[in-house]
Every structure is written in structure tokens, then in C-alpha cells.
Amino acid sequence: MIGEIRIPEGVDAEAPALARGLVFWAKPGIETWDEAQAELTLAFELTRNSARNEHSSVYIVANDSLLGRRGPAEAMVAAGLLSAARTAAVEGWKKSWTANTVAFDDGQDPSLVLDRAVSLLEDGSITGELVHIGPGHIGKALA
Numbered sequence: 001m002i003g004e005i006r007i008p009e010g011v012d013a014e015a016p017a018l019a020r021g022l023v024f025w026a027k028p029g030i031e032t033w034d035e036a037q038a039e040l041t042l043a044f045e046l047t048r049n050s051a052r053n054e055h056s057s058v059y060i061v062a063n064d065s066l067l068g069r070r071g072p073a074e075a076m077v078a079a080g081l082l083s084a085a086r087t088a089a090v091e092g093w094k095k096s097w098t099a100n101t102v103a104f105d106d107g108q109d110p111s112l113v114l115d116r117a118v119s120l121l122e123d124g125s126i127t128g129e130l131v132h133i134g135p136g137h138i139g140k141a142l143a
Helices: 033-051 072-095 110-123
Strands: 002-007 021-025 056-060 099-104 130-133
Touching: 002 033, 021 033, 021 110, 033 056, 033 072, 056 072, 056 110, 072 099, 099 110, 110 130
Parallel strands: 002 021, 021 056, 056 099, 099 130
Antiparallel strands: none
């Protein structure tokens, strides 16, 4: 695997040239537990493959999903991916690969979001972090 990208249907963005690693963009519109479970299972399987190849991973989620504004199923996926990145970062750091999450506000250019994710794959010094694109999280209680 040189690089893998997963962009959900409806996101109008071209995949950038990927570094070695995984970019997983969480699917919007998840409403049921079965959909949430399928999304998290797919993320797990792709991340496991990336980790086995000692490649970094970046998850992309919507800020509103992370803050629970798009319903409980999307919140579970976003929070699950954030937790997965932080957990994977512990293991990855020992083996020189990273795991991070990018959270974006509605209205952000998808190409900018992807570029930020790819830059995190290429950096190698940032891991276990949540990077926000846009001011939607400012002034909110975050855990």
C-alpha cells in the first residue's frame, strides 16, 4: 500500500498525491447504529492495514459531528475515530508512524481539508492530535 484515501460520496474534492498512509474521511449522514458500526469497522480494518505496513493514518470528521450536533450516530463515529487516533498514536510512535484527526467546519474547502490531512501524514512529528479547520469549536466545551 503506497497510500489509501476514503472520501465519502458527495464530497467534491480530488484526492491529493498521497504520502504513505491512510486518509479516512468519515461518511456524513450516518443515522443508525448499524451505519455507525459499519463505518467504524471499515476505519478499523483500513487502519490495521496501514499500521501493519508501518504507515500513518489521518481521520477526517466534521466539527459538528464531533460536538454532537448531527445526531448520536455521527457523534459516535467522530468521537470513536478521535479516540482511535489517540490510541493508535501511542503504538505508532514506537514504530515511527503517526495517527491524527482533522475536524473541519461546514463550508471549508474539501481540498484544503485533504491537504491538511496529507501534511499530517508527511510530517511525522505530530501524532495523537486533533487539528481543527475553522472556528466552529471556539467557545465550546470540549472533552
